Amino acid sequence: MNPIRVGLAGAGPWAEKAYAPMLAAGPETTLAGVWSRRAEPAAALAAAHGSVALPTFEALLERCDAIAFAVPPDVHAELATAAARAGKHLMLDKPLALELAAARRLADAVANSGVVSQLMLTHRYRPRTESFLDRARGFATTGARLAFLSGASLEGRYATPWRREHGALLDLGPHAFDILEAAIGPITRIVGRGDPRTWVSLACAHASGAVSEVALSGVMRLPQSVFRCELYGPDGLLEFDAVAGASDEPWSAARRSFAAAVHEGRSPALDVRHGLRLQELIDEATRVLK
Numbered sequence: 001m002n003p004i005r006v007g008l009a010g011a012g013p014w015a016e017k018a019y020a021p022m023l024a025a026g027p028e029t030t031l032a033g034v035w036s037r038r039a040e041p042a043a044a045l046a047a048a049h050g051s052v053a054l055p056t057f058e059a060l061l062e063r064c065d066a067i068a069f070a071v072p073p074d075v076h077a078e079l080a081t082a083a084a085r086a087g088k089h090l091m092l093d094k095p096l097a098l099e100l101a102a103a104r105r106l107a108d109a110v111a112n113s114g115v116v117s118q119l120m121l122t123h124r125y126r127p128r129t130e131s132f133l134d135r136a137r138g139f140a141t142t143g144a145r146l147a148f149l150s151g152a153s154l155e156g157r158y159a160t161p162w163r164r165e166h167g168a169l170l171d172l173g174p175h176a177f178d179i180l181e182a183a184i185g186p187i188t189r190i191v192g193r194g195d196p197r198t199w200v201s202l203a204c205a206h207a208s209g210a211v212s213e214v215a216l217s218g219v220m221r222l223p224q225s226v227f228r229c230e231l232y233g234p235d236g237l238l239e240f241d242a243v244a245g246a247s248d249e250p251w252s253a254a255r256r257s258f259a260a261a262v263h264e265g266r267s268p269a270l271d272v273r274h275g276l277r278l279q280e281l282i283d284e285a286t287r288v289l290k
Contacts, residue, residue, distance in 0.1 A: 004258070006031065009067055011070075023068060073162060090110065132240040168197075168216035227242035
């Protein structure tokens with residue numbers, strides 16, 4: 001198969017750490033170009049991976065078959081919608097948008113254009129995560145607890161303005177809701193307390209009858225992040241520690257999945273519709289905290 005020519009929108013820390021190396025490594029993809037609103041980082045990132053920096057997003061669209069996004073959620077929704085309308089396949093980041101309405105517009109644009117979309121939920125491309133979810137689907141869960149706690153929003157390269165302003169629900173919530181629904185089924189109701197910029201505590205009812213408790217924070221000073229899920233039922237306890245499995249490299253699996261989906265013309269399960277579902281849960285959780 002010919003490699004997919006993927007352009008990269010964004011040149012920040014996540015683009016540098018994940019997207020540019022992943023796409024340039026191939027052989028399923030090539031990094032066909034980099035564009036950012038900041039020209040100098042885009043040029044440096046492109047040069048580091050044997051690619052070229054483009055002066056405009058429109059120029060990036062002209063050069064590529066698909067676009068990967070490493071930009072803030074409000075910019076993500078705007079640019080991904082434009083790319084879908086231009087007929088480009090999408091490697092999407094999470095969350096899709098800051099607001100549910102923008103996420104819906106993006107999902108509609110993808111549906112209307114028929115392009116392939118894949119949501120980059122990093123943990124889902126790790127073998128240990130899929131092994132846990134396979135076991136969870138056969139486990140009779142009565143109750144569950146999930147904690148995702150980090151200090152990433154306090155300082156450092158990932159303490160970006162949108163994370164500081166909007167907090168853990170938008171940043172960590174997509175991962176938490178994704179794991180919970182994949183493990184024990186759809187969430188039908190959410191209640192909660194807290195502030196997304198400090199600590200969020202949620203109780204979720206699932207269609208299966210199970211109940212889950214969720215704790216999220218991006219401002220905890222910890223030796224390392226905590227991302228742990230515990231399922232309890234008649235057969236005992238089933239545990240998942242995402243941090244322990246973080247050494248599993250997810251990028252080659254994500255790249256292969258995306259390239260196969262584009263060649264087949266069929267989006268994987270982790271697509272824009274899945275991203276919209278997660279955005280709906282984030283929106284519901286945000287409303288119950290007010």
